[in-house]
Amino acid sequence: MGTVVETPVKEADATVTVKKPTVVFVLGGPGSGKGTQCANIVEHFGYTHLSAGDLLRAEIKSGSENGTMIQNMIKEGKIVPSEVTIKLLQKAMEESGNDKFLIDGFPRNEENRAAFEAVTKIEPEFVLFFDCSEEEMERRILNRNQGREDDNVETIRKRFKVFLESSLPVVQYYEAKGKVRKIDAAKPVAEVFDAVKAVFTPKDEKVKHYSCTIL
Ligand SMILES: Nc1ncnc2c1ncn2[C@@H]1O[C@H](COP(=O)(O)OP(=O)(O)O)[C@@H](O)[C@H]1O
Ligand SMILES: Nc1ccn([C@@H]2O[C@H](COP(=O)(O)OP(=O)(O)O)[C@@H](O)[C@H]2O)c(=O)n1
Ligand SMILES: [Mg+2]
Incomplete structure (x- = not known):
């Protein structure tokens, strides 16, 4: 008579691992070209x-109590409390159905940064940082023509500060954590995008492209 060996059946793991979304923060002074490059x-x-x-401006338009x-x-030119901005970002992330986000113009201060990390x-x-002189940023903002109430010399100065x-x-x-990818944003749009593309293109694809070119 053989011995019956009982093997305990491992219960299915109750913890469900949900993949966190990929987030890239896009930072840079007002008028440095964040919105333009994000579209690309x-x-x-x-x-x-x-x-x-944009989310905050839409919230004003919607007639919300915070408007x-x-x-x-x-x-x-002041920074809205992060509680408000983070709620808007979370709602937009949920509604998008995507799992890869460019978060443009956020976090704009330590409070934004710490609260986003704690909540989400x-x-x-990584952090895409557009580096541009104030002189060039001011010139761009004054030519922007989007009818924004903060695109005037007086508010621009406050925003720079x-x-x-x-x-x-x-x-x-983020620099101290090795996460900043700094881009010279003072160049024309197409040249800035070339530099941006290099940051987003995986290294192996760059090699592939290079070997195609030399063949
Ligand atoms: N590299 C660039 N060279 C010249 N003008 C630019 C460049 N990038 C953006 N602009 C223009 O400058 C203005 C500000 O750009 P925008 O993308 O709105 O910047 P941000 O979101 O950082 O404030 C817009 O009118 C845009 O068309
Ligand atoms: N994280 C953020 C982003 C913007 N804002 C407000 O929204 C204004 C415009 O932000 P924006 O990102 O559209 O401006 P640009 O840098 O694109 O010119 C800022 O000057 C702040 O007053 C904020 O309070 N908190
Ligand atoms: Mg913008």
Whole structure:
């Protein structure tokens, strides 16, 4: 008579692993070309573009109870409390059906950064940073013609100050983690996009392309 060996059947693992979305933060001063380049990235690399500024402006238009507060802060070039902005970002992420996001113009200060990390537990894949002189950014904003209430000399100066004092430290935070991909954004749009493409193209594809060229 043989011995019956009982093998315990392993219960199915109750923890479900949900894949976190891929997030790239797109930062740079006002007018550095974040929105313009994000539109190009979307076309080529399948990301969904979420501009924090656009979401806040849509919230004003929707007649929400926060609308007046947001409008006043934007007019003053101030940064809206992250609670408001993060809710808008999360809603847009859920509604998109995508799992790859370019988050443009966020985080703009330490409060934005820490709150996003605490609420979503998402770490950015990397930070795309558009580097441009104030002189060039001001010229671009004054030619933007989108009817924005904050695109006037007085508010622009305030936005530059906030950028230097509050937003650059966020870039430095990610710099220390080796996550910043800095782009010279003072060049023409197509040249800036060439540099952007190099950041988004996987290294093996670059090699493939190179070997095709020399064959
Ligand atoms: N590389 C560039 N050279 C010249 N003008 C640019 C360039 N990139 C963007 N612009 C223009 O500058 C303005 C600001 O660009 P935008 O993408 O809205 O910047 P941001 O989102 O960083 O404020 C727009 O009118 C845009 O058409
Ligand atoms: N994370 C963010 C992003 C924008 N904003 C507000 O929205 C304004 C416009 O942001 P934006 O990203 O559309 O501006 P640009 O950098 O594109 O010119 C900022 O100056 C802030 O007042 C904010 O409060 N918090
Ligand atoms: Mg923009």
